[in-house]
Amino acid sequence: MKDLSPFWIKIKGILFLIIGIAAATLIFLDEPNWRTAVLLAVVIWSFCRFYYFAFYVIEKYVDPAYKFSGLISFVRYWFQRKR
Numbered sequence: 001m002k003d004l005s006p007f008w009i010k011i012k013g014i015l016f017l018i019i020g021i022a023a024a025t026l027i028f029l030d031e032p033n034w035r036t037a038v039l040l041a042v043v044i045w046s047f048c049r050f051y052y053f054a055f056y057v058i059e060k061y062v063d064p065a066y067k068f069s070g071l072i073s074f075v076r077y078w079f080q081r082k083r
Helices: 006-030 034-062 071-082
Strands: none
Touching: 006 034, 034 071
16 A cells, blocks of 8 residues: 555545534534534544544553554454454
């Protein structure tokens, strides 16, 4: 796989941020109340923590020998460890 330049990696991150902001805004505009805003904040926070757990905590504290390449790799690793 060809390495991406730092420029394109930054563009990709910015696009993910724009997509996330747009989706959260559209959800909130569909049902504009405090409950929706709080639930959106909790969802965003919990998925960020899961992502951190899947890639940093497992790799640094549970199994330093294993390197994850994505969420599918993490799921495969998780189910293989259960057996």
